[in-house]
Amino acid sequence: MAEQVIPTKKMPPGLQVENVDDRIMTLNVGPQHPGSGHMRIIVKIDGDYIVDADPDPGYVHRGEEKMAESRNYITNIPHLERPVIHDSCNILYPYVLGVEDLVGIEVPERAKYVRVIAAELNRCIYIQYWLAIYGIFLGHSTMFMWPAGDRELLIDLMEKITGARVTHAYFIPGGVRNDVPANFEDVCLRQVNYFEKRIKEYADIFYDNPILKARTEDTGVLSREDAIRLGTTGSVLRASGVDYDLRIKEPYDVYDELDVHTNVLKSGDSYARSKIPWLDMLESCNIIRQALEKMPKSGSIRTKLKPNPKGREDEVYRRVESGRGSAGCHIISRGKPEPYRLKLSVSSFRNLIALPYLLKGEKLGNMPAVYWSLNYWPVEADR
Amino acid sequence: MLKELVTPQNANVFVGKLGDILYKAVDQPLGMAINWGRMWSLWPVHIETACCSVEFGAASSPRYDVERFGIIEAFGSLRQCDLVVVQGTITRKMAPRLRLVYDQMPEPKYVIAMGACAITGGLYFDSYNVLPGIDGILPVDVYVPGCPPRPETLIQGCMLLQEKIKRMKAR
Amino acid sequence: MSKSEKKVTSKDEDKKKSDEKAIGDAIIAAANARREELAKEALATRSNKTLPKEVKEKPKEEKPKESKPKEEKPKESKPKEEKPKESKPKEEKPKATPPSKTDTEEESLPEFEKSFVDKISSQFTDDVEVGYIKENRTRVNVKKEKILEVAQFIKDNLPFDHAESVTGVDFPEDKEIGVVYHLGSYTDPTYSKQVLALATRVPREENPNPGNDSTKLPSLRDMFYSVEFHEREIFEMLGVYFESHPDNRRLLLPEDWADLPPLRKDFRNKGR
């Protein structure tokens, strides 16, 4: 506290600030700014302290929900995964589950396991990218290089299954698009074991690093009550001590047959928020190993759909735990091949409300640490 | 002899002629040298516009490492940049900002349109808020197709740009 | 002697230092106080509330007081509002299919879900109509005038503590716009699977003039703080104005947007 002396008394008369409001400066951070990505934050600062913050998203608003109303249930798949291309399986998951409810088809057992494995692999890929950017935001170049390099291991694995680097379009109503390759289980097990060994090393270089702790501990503290009241989700919620993970609370597909643990930290600061995804990755490795063990060795991987499936006249709301938190999809169907209304309730948009709340009273230099710890991906929030 | 030729009356003409000759002699090698310098130190602007930025980020990861080819990682200020990689969809809200970024950069500057969205609008050809390609707002040098382009494709695009710079007339 | 003098001087210096420190501390304290005031003022300009933490405590104290008169209100107002109820069935036509299904399968209705929906429907008999009761998903349709009271009742008596998403749907045939709040619960583990859809409808106008026409709805921000950005999104996407919302500004669309709100059905994408 002692360094924060503001020389108000001995300023020369010309510089003396009489009116308090004159001290507040408005600062535009973004949309071209290494610390903000594709969004703008309008911050009001008093000296070094943020008094008010007003996020201004919408730079990537592409009208996905409107477009979905003029495409049928199958052609909707590729563009609905575009909001988060590096977590494409998980963002597509609620939509696919919802369409399955509406059309009324069963998914084969093997396809469910393949889905779980693909979703968990994709979660790791997403978190690795997020971690890489978090590292470079905090000026930790090694933490950009390591996750960005290790991420390629799993991308190779996904490429073997789906044929694409990031945009997989792998989940379809009724199962998955194609079967896994012949020796997939061995390769997957080997890669995942190596990957787990690698990410355990991040603790030494990043999470036990005193510089990181100094920058992130006790910054942007979100209490348990506020996390609930603001309706945050995913890693933000679990870092504040609320035990809520949809894989356990509302298990979809085969998550109820697997032994899933969730990670909860109490402190609710940026450090906890940055550590939860890393713990999630370790948990994902466990889930993948279990799923590989329990997966039926043969069987069909999808139920064939009719060419232009029509949803029954109803509405569904399905949720899924994605790499960032709960991803929901609300589909209203009127018995046509196209949805009448489709709403993506995405976690980035839900966590955005915590940003102005957390930034208030924080130092300006802490803004990147707080902002990116919210697990925010602007393209997803804008849809 | 030189003293006789250069009288105070025709000194201006003589100097001008000499300058022309010198310029002609030096222009080509100097231009090549300048182009050579520009070619191997392309500084991209850090402006992410949509999801293609994931693959742009992956291109500077250890596996692909664009720095091998003389493209520096995008962490610089606008005033020292000479390359805009338009990473995907340009919405109507982003378009004026993109032009603003371009206008702030010093000459010479080059533009790479990355991804189907930046070229024609791509997947979002019928969306109400997306521009059908960036040709209307920026002069594009190289188009890199794909949705998203693989990092290899982006690197190939950058090398094409280098090839283009090599043959350009240095200004 | 010299040592003692030095000591004396050093003591004086210490005193001076301590005085300076005291002055410095005072300045720091004053600056901090000012900063807090500024933060409060800046906050107050942006929202009605001074500090979110204070807000949290206040409603809790007020709620029980408020809820008591509300329990009495509906009983009194029942006879008065029977007339509008008769005109309601028109709105329920699109949702007529789910109730008919539930009628036939009434025995197989999930019990737990039914129990808490019954709580709401017994409290507001006339103004609340059950949309559907499915496993983990329930929906109640509420009249526009009663939405605040029903939301307050749900907040006070059921463990739903946050809104997950707010969906706006356009129904041009009924000349109405539907707004669906999806409520969830973090605190109560027995309710963690449940999503309660609180749906209402507002009149729709052919030539929308967002903010100045009859397409208005009271904001639920006071009960469920998390709807703030969702409601802003619905305002620009469908033109539903939320009264008592602190800033109904544009969120996602470009600043110069002068067309219809894009999610209305009469706004068409090119070529569709």
Ligand code: SF4
């Ligand atoms: S080209 Fe594809 S990946 Fe790139 S911005 Fe467009 S939709 Fe996204």
